[in-house]
Amino acid sequence: MAGVMESVNQRTQLVGQNRLELLLFRLEGKQIYGINVFKVKEVLQCPKLTNLPQSSSVVRGVAHIRGGTLPILDLSLATGNPPIQDLENKFVIITEYNIRVQGFLVNGVERIINMNWEDIQPPPKGTGHEHYLTAVTKYKDELVEIIDVEKILAEVSPVNDDLSDDIITEEVAASAPQIEVMIADDSKIARKQISKTLEKVGFVVRQFNDGKEAHDHLMDLLEQGINPADKYPILISDIEMPEMDGYTLTAEIRSNPRLKDLYVVLHTSLSGVFNKAMVSKVGADDFLAKFQPDLLGKMVIDRVVSLGLTAPQTPSEESK
Incomplete structure (x- = not known):
């Protein structure tokens, strides 16, 4: 053995x-x-x-x-x-x-x-x-x-997937329904947990079952002339997924000039052997071990607050 x-x-x-x-x-x-x-x-x-x-x-x-x-x-x-x-x-x-x-x-x-x-x-x-x-x-x-x-x-042994109320400010709650968050995870229970947390804030959650499905969606947006980084302030991706894992999804995003500005967080149960060096290697913006609803909610809230409580906008859109 x-x-x-x-x-x-x-x-x-x-x-x-x-x-x-x-x-x-x-x-x-x-x-x-x-x-x-x-x-x-x-x-x-x-x-x-x-x-x-x-x-x-x-x-x-x-x-x-x-x-x-x-x-x-x-x-x-x-x-x-x-x-x-x-x-x-x-x-x-x-x-x-x-x-x-x-x-x-x-x-x-x-x-x-x-x-x-x-x-x-x-x-x-x-x-x-x-x-x-x-x-x-x-x-x-x-x-x-x-x-x-x-x-x-x-x-x-069910985990506590409740989000603390004090994390959600009135300003965030008012803006959240206009903001979409993209998640990719092959586990139904994980998608449910993540969605419940983010939907409590008020965010609209767009779910994908694996990295390939998520990547195909991003490419479809580009074909429509939409910059994914303008649509989604954050992509939360699992690492272990069939067809395309989260590492490869992140690497594909970073290697594409039209996708490279998308903010990517790797959210995974690989907490024991995962380290920050792996995040750096594939170019993810951050990492969070599953499942910590308050930390997850705060991470997304902090991201959208840093963008002015909106999805990112290109300079041309800001001038309109």
Whole structure:
């Protein structure tokens, strides 16, 4: 297992190349699942678990690891499948999502593979509204399913997505309905959380399911003679998205002279291994770890206030 996890934290060279590395694992059954290596802190054989009274059935217990106490979630149960059995012979993937560390109980861990985000596709239609997949891909002719971990965590331990009232001034509330904010995120639960926060301020939220969809929209605006930086004061983008990730979306924006002025914030659950150097590398204006509604709301409010409570305007428009 040490060989599988070797150099996990040194894999930042993939940033901006629309590539990722997936740690492949199995639950109960033959289906292969994947998780972004950037979110993995450690893989170990399932330690002794202590029952946690009044917790969700998905939480099989807590484990004492590296001086801390972590909840261990059964990913099989969390996705509506039978619980994992024979725990002493199973594995736990220690991850960091949304500024929280937890372990995911899995049946077995296989290997790390290097993928192109263009080969990662949205889940096929017909999987149902309540499906737990955020993307799918293929490896050696086998389907690899990527679980929407944010959805699972929101169900097991809901985050507070309320925005503090004192963040919203009367002036901001009056101007917000005229201001559109663009967001790109492949997770339905994440889009819902972000939209709820920004809509409470009064902003109009324009949602996109992945980086390619967002980039196509920006290019469509240019074809119509509209500068996206004039329409949107800010683009809030996830990093992990099928077809085009947030790093590549940002790099594409910065490399296009007609898009380069768009203000981009990377908003991601990759809090544990992400650092400011990555933001600088792709040219994003800022970074915010999920999910912190007050910080998110304040970031957007501060941006529009810096623009005079309006979307940015070109000099020709200001003179009209």
